[in-house]
Amino acid sequence: MRIRLERRGEVPLYVYILAPTGAFLLAFLMGAFLMLWAGASPIKGYGAFLRGAFGGLKPFTNTLLRATPFLLMATGISLSNRSNVLNIGAEGQYIMGAIAMTWIAVLMQNSVPGFIVILVGVILAVIVGALWAGAAGYLKAKMGINEVVVTVMLNWVAIMLLKWLLRGPLKDPRSQQWPMSPPIGPHLPYIYGNLNLGFVIAVLLAIAIWYVLFRTNIGFKLRACGENPRAARYAGFNVEGMLILSMLISGAMAGMAGAFDVIGTFHILYEGIVVGLGYTSIIVALVGKNHPLAVIGSAIMFGAIYNGVTSMQSVTQLSYTLSKCIEGMIYLFFLISEFLVLYRIRLIRGDAS
Amino acid sequence: MTPEQISSILNLMVVMATPLAFAGVGELYAERSGILNLGVEGIMLMGAFTSFYVAHETGNLLLAYLAGVAVGLALGLLMAFMSVSMRLNQVIAGMGIYFFGFGLSDFMYKTIYGTEYASIEKAHQIAVPLLSKIPIIGNAFFVQYPSVYLMYVLIPVMWYLLYRSRWGLHLRAVGENPRAADTLGVNVTLIRYLATVLGAALAGLAGAVLCVEITGIFFENLTFGMGFIAIGLVYFGRWDPLRMWAGTMLFGLSWSIAMSLQDYFSRIGKMHWVYFMLMIPYIVVLLALIAVSRKARAPAALSKPYWRETSE
Numbered sequence: 001m002r003i004r005l006e007r008r009g010e011v012p013l014y015v016y017i018l019a020p021t022g023a024f025l026l027a028f029l030m031g032a033f034l035m036l037w038a039g040a041s042p043i044k045g046y047g048a049f050l051r052g053a054f055g056g057l058k059p060f061t062n063t064l065l066r067a068t069p070f071l072l073m074a075t076g077i078s079l080s081n082r083s084n085v086l087n088i089g090a091e092g093q094y095i096m097g098a099i100a101m102t103w104i105a106v107l108m109q110n111s112v113p114g115f116i117v118i119l120v121g122v123i124l125a126v127i128v129g130a131l132w133a134g135a136a137g138y139l140k141a142k143m144g145i146n147e148v149v150v151t152v153m154l155n156w157v158a159i160m161l162l163k164w165l166l167r168g169p170l171k172d173p174r175s176q177q178w179p180m181s182p183p184i185g186p187h188l189p190y191i192y193g194n195l196n197l198g199f200v201i202a203v204l205l206a207i208a209i210w211y212v213l214f215r216t217n218i219g220f221k222l223r224a225c226g227e228n229p230r231a232a233r234y235a236g237f238n239v240e241g242m243l244i245l246s247m248l249i250s251g252a253m254a255g256m257a258g259a260f261d262v263i264g265t266f267h268i269l270y271e272g273i274v275v276g277l278g279y280t281s282i283i284v285a286l287v288g289k290n291h292p293l294a295v296i297g298s299a300i301m302f303g304a305i306y307n308g309v310t311s312m313q314s315v316t317q318l319s320y321t322l323s324k325c326i327e328g329m330i331y332l333f334f335l336i337s338e339f340l341v342l343y344r345i346r347l348i349r350g351d352a353s
Numbered sequence: 354m355t356p357e358q359i360s361s362i363l364n365l366m367v368v369m370a371t372p373l374a375f376a377g378v379g380e381l382y383a384e385r386s387g388i389l390n391l392g393v394e395g396i397m398l399m400g401a402f403t404s405f406y407v408a409h410e411t412g413n414l415l416l417a418y419l420a421g422v423a424v425g426l427a428l429g430l431l432m433a434f435m436s437v438s439m440r441l442n443q444v445i446a447g448m449g450i451y452f453f454g455f456g457l458s459d460f461m462y463k464t465i466y467g468t469e470y471a472s473i474e475k476a477h478q479i480a481v482p483l484l485s486k487i488p489i490i491g492n493a494f495f496v497q498y499p500s501v502y503l504m505y506v507l508i509p510v511m512w513y514l515l516y517r518s519r520w521g522l523h524l525r526a527v528g529e530n531p532r533a534a535d536t537l538g539v540n541v542t543l544i545r546y547l548a549t550v551l552g553a554a555l556a557g558l559a560g561a562v563l564c565v566e567i568t569g570i571f572f573e574n575l576t577f578g579m580g581f582i583a584i585g586l587v588y589f590g591r592w593d594p595l596r597m598w599a600g601t602m603l604f605g606l607s608w609s610i611a612m613s614l615q616d617y618f619s620r621i622g623k624m625h626w627v628y629f630m631l632m633i634p635y636i637v638v639l640l641a642l643i644a645v646s647r648k649a650r651a652p653a654a655l656s657k658p659y660w661r662e663t664s665e
Contacts, residue, residue: 038464086444143646148391148444149585150642153635156578167625241544245429276455282448319463320574324456332449339439 002272003342006058019337020287021086027329033231034325040316052311053304061310065265067256067303069094071202073281074299076253078290080133080253082213083246084226085140089151090254091278092158093132097258099162102170102269105184105262121186124261129255130248132158137247141240147247159274169285179268188264200258203296205253210292212255262348276324283331362609363493365396368567370598370605371504376583377590377597378511379555384587385515386548387528387655388436391447393556394580396428399517400560402458406465407569408473408564417473418500418561425557426554427548428454438546440658451580459573466571475569476500499564500558503645512594524548528652531659541659548625555582582638591649603641606635 032042053063073090080087087093104121136150165171166179174182188196213219220296225232225242233239262269284302288295309323369535374395379440383390408417428450435446476498484495510587515521524544526534532542559579564571590597616625 009636022465034460073431077366086448088448139643139646143643145642145646146584146588149581149588150639152578153585153639157636160635162627164625164628164632167628168623171511171625266401279452279455283452283490286445314633319460321456321460323464326456328449331452335435335441335445336439339441 004346004348006346008342008344011341015341016352017146020276022332023337024158024330025202025325026333028330031322034322035316035318040318043108045312045318048312048315049308058193059290059307061191061193063303063307064199064300065195066304066307068199068202068264069261069277069301070281070284070302071199071206071296071299072260073254073255073278074284074288074295075202075206075292077281077286078292078295079244080137080250081215081221081285081290082226083222083243084229085137085147085243085247086253086282087133087136087144087151087247088148088282089133089136089154089252089278090250090257091274091276092155093129093251093254094258094261094278095155095158095162095274096132097129097255098262098269098273099158099165099170099258100128100255101259101262102181103183105186106170107291109185117186118188118263121263122256123254126252126258127255129258130151130252130350132249133251133254134244134248137244141243141249143173155278158318160267163271170269179271181196184263184267184269186263188260196260196263196264198264201260202257202299206296209249213292214231228322254281280327283327286331287334298353357492357556358613360489360492362606362613363489364496365609366602366605367494367497367501368605369608370601371498371501372562372567372665373579373583373586373601373604374508374598375500375562376556376580376607377586377601378508378561378594379552380548381552381587381590381592381594381597382511382515382524383552383661384655385528385592385652386545387531387654387657387659388433388438388545389443389447390429390432390450390549390552391444391584392428392432392450392553392580393583394576394578395451396553396556397427397454397560397563397576397580398458399424399428399454399576401564401575402462402560402571403557404561405473405564406461409471412425412474414476416613417565418558419427421557421559421561422554423557425554425560425651426550428557429553430546432553433546433549433585434458436559436658437542437561438573440660443656443658455574455648458571462571464574469643472570476566486593498562500562500566508580508594508598525652528654533647535659535661556583559583580634582635585638585642588649588651589645590639592652600641604634604638607637 007193008266024189032046035042035045052059054060073094077087077090101121101124104307105117108117108120132154133151136147136154139145140147141299163179166181170181172180188198190196191200193289207308213223221232221237222242222245224235225237225239229239267274280302284298288298305326309320312318313320377395380390380393388465403424404417405423407420408414432446432450435441436443478496478498481495485491515524523534523539526539527541527544535541559574563575568575586597586600589600611627611633614630615627618624
């Protein structure tokens, strides 16, 4: 008996919907087993999870707040994925953006109006993030160096830079113990509760990038270069240029996410910002199938997972890192479900092939 | 600089290079067979956590090393299944392994040990009779942890296997031209499975080495990107175990020099400069990659799934 894979011809629509739903349910089911192993009740746990993520306007706005960095970074990652370069470095670009914003705020907040601080800070964060990713894009395009390795190295450079700055030049002189920056006064305008303008900007940018990707000439070129570089080069498109451009934009979005988190959520810079949001955003982009509009939904869902797990933590005393396990499993099951959508597995009896 | 200082810098260089060398040579084998395993970091983290757990519960360090290897084997099977049997995109599958290992190791640690400070008794450095008496070099290379001695033997053996054995020839053929290898009767699937699983087992061992010999504790992300550095060093070594080994020493040396300045910085009351210095090893790896980029040529079938039935 042999096992053979066959490509499905027409894929019915319900398969497209059922497969990812199944992936999510399986991941949450595995999460329930993990909770049982950790000695907590999954029913209580998921109850707290749902209340924390969706139970009313205030929890929901918190979910949207959590979704903001995911949305910005995952939109950028989708764009670079489209030109066939994998940006694992959103984490580092996010940190660099946060550093740039904080640096400007510490330098200027006592002398100029808040909105100027924000404007200058965000612009600098976008530039720094773009360069941090663009460097990896350049090395990939011009020298063929694996972008995954380069972006991860740059992540660690950013982490060490952050640790150094928080204990040295950016340290709050009044804080003796913890490495942290002075508090940052200027903040993004609030919409409701803690939810700020950053979310709206992120949604608008996702829509704008969708438009550029699917409705403009340059977006077409970018996708063509990613899907079939050889044909695109034959058509006279600048494949290397498109690759670098997509990384620049990807990094700019991540840098902006870092700046928004500093002036929208934390109002301070500390080492706790390094929790792997940039890595999670890769999963967000995958679940959104690299489509900026789908990424909006997927980012809100991951915001809900992070927000829900936080309130689950206070009820069940489970570690918040459960969200990392669940997202890892979502990723793996999602891959398998994609595969099952595309292929049919057939058992063949006997030797005949 | 006194001879003792030189000797201790070299000693730390070898210590830091060891987990990288295990993970690197494992990744090199997988890549030579055509499988790009980007999950090394996640496998190392799981190996580190499991070995920590076993060492903490049993106190038996040998069991701890073996536990690291076992976890590596299991995750390697998963990676091989996804990339060889299911023919998924290897970059995406590898990232999945990374996320899974990263999240699960941290979650299990925080659930079992919470916020209490847990540590294990680390392995001891063992002096080799006679050799350890050589000035400078003796202390650096022959008063070392058990896994360092394993590395001294393993890397040359792996080099020999790859270039001088029939199996190594098949492995390289599968990575260059799987169709031709298949036509000549080489079992492409089997070889790719073996290479991936062996590589992952070594990554698990690398994680165990980190915990049992270097840190003695477990914390989130304790690999410091070493899994990805190992992948970079495979590229730096142009898919040759010995050149890759030299690369691990380069990273080890830059890390060791940065750490050795710690005393100096704490004496002048500027401890935070240590973190500044710790950026240097990563920058060194980047520069090393740029330096060899013109000469590097990957195995032709790297990260391409093999279909027997179709021409693509």
